[in-house]
Amino acid sequence: MGYSRYFLISILFLSVVLNTVANGRPLVPALFIFGDSVVDVGNNNQLLTVVKANFPPYGRDFENHKPTGRFSNGKLAIDFIAETIGFTSSPPAYLNLYIKGNNLLSGANFASAGSGLFYLTGGVISLNHQLEYYKDYQKELVNIAGPNASSIISGALYLISSGINDFLHNYYINPLLLKRYTPDQFSDILIRCCSNFIQNIYALGARKIGITTIPPMGCMPEPITIFGLHSNECVPWLNYVALNFNQKLNAISQDLKQMLPGINLVILDNYQPLYDLVTKPLDYGIFEARKGCCATGLVETSILCNQKSIGTCANASEYVFWDGFHTTQAANKIVADQLVPAVLSLIS
Structure with a gap:
């Protein structure tokens, strides 16, 4: 479709968006989110896992300065996107x-x-498993909304963010996977998983589906520290793996559009916005792109980024990354703004 058309759609919808926000009428009846820590707003709080962010300093710049389970100092990109399309907040x-x-x-x-x-x-x-929870949700929705449930489901916006953990926190630390598959072969497996998920959620009534690309994982503090061979620059081969996956994601999206009648499927490119932020931070008024704000900012995330961490920065808005893996509220706002045109194209 091209960025120019996305930009045009964004301009055309701007007055409508402002009107819906003012009148409390979102552009879609509901918003459903699936994926990983980039969009988790607190589900892991209820799990027996160390992968949580429900303690300070997470959330220190969020409403009431309290942690919610979001892996950032404040709002996620999904929070900004939800607000832009008319919701008072992103879904809980x-x-x-x-x-x-x-x-x-x-x-x-x-x-x-x-x-x-x-x-x-x-x-x-x-x-x-998230899909199974969504099936449970549909049953609850029918009990609440009755015959209106089907229109809510078909008219809703579905956003998916997943894939980076498969590489950084599974494939590259799992000797069995490394021995059995090349990165390219493993990405093929992930693409099949992604395709199956989209087909399954389509079968449950989803029609407006957006899925994000993998970001430039070679530019994140944690991977640079672990794989960068003492360099402070992005790890090129990790970014290549991300780009290779993203190309396949774009290709499979075209196939799915042919297979699934009535689907509006859009790939949301968050690779380029984050890459630009990391490589040209001063253009966005940001001064630190190598280290995260929390502690040393090199590898810490979740329980390693805590209230006793020494060295946590005073002003997170000057940083691209909050911890060794996740971005700050300031960076999330910049990325969200660049994703909005593509999101609006799902609604048009």
Whole structure:
């Protein structure tokens, strides 16, 4: 479709978006989120896992300065996107028992930090397990909304963020996978998993589906520290793996559009926005792109980024990364703004 058309769509929808926000009428009836820590808003809080972010300093710049389970100092990109399309906030974590009832009418978030496309990635709520929760959600929705449930499901927006954990926290640390598959072969497996997930969610009624590309994982503090051979520059071969996967993702999306009647499937490119942020941070008013704000900012994430961490920065808005793996609220806002045109194309 091209960025120029996305930009045009963004301009055309701007007045509509502002009007819906002002009148409390979102552009879609509901929003559903699936994936990993990039979009997890607190599901892992309910799990017996160390992969959590429900403690300070996570959330220190969020509402009331309290941690929620988001892996950032504040809002995620999904929070900004939800607000842009008219929601007062992004949908709550499905496993948060306090959000059941009528709150389910506007959607839910099923994402789980540490999860991936491959069924053996993470040991948390796998993408397939998230799909099972979504099936449970549909049953609850029918009880609440009755005959309106089908229009909510078909008119809703579905956003998926997954894949990076499969490489960084599974494939490259798993000698069995390394021995059995090349990165290219493993990416083929992930693409099949992704395709199956989209087909399954389509069969459950989803029609407006957006899936993000893998970001430039070779430019994140943790991978640079582990794989960068004492360099402070992006790891080129890791970025190549990400780009190779993203090319396959674009290709399979075209195949799925031919296979699945009525689907509106868009690939959301968050590779380039984050790569630009890391390589040209000053263009965005950001001064630190190598280290995260929390502690040394080189490898810490989750429990390693805690209230007792020494050296956590005073102003996270000057940083691209909050910890060794996740971006700050400031970076999330920049990325979200660049994803909005593609998201709006799903609604048009």
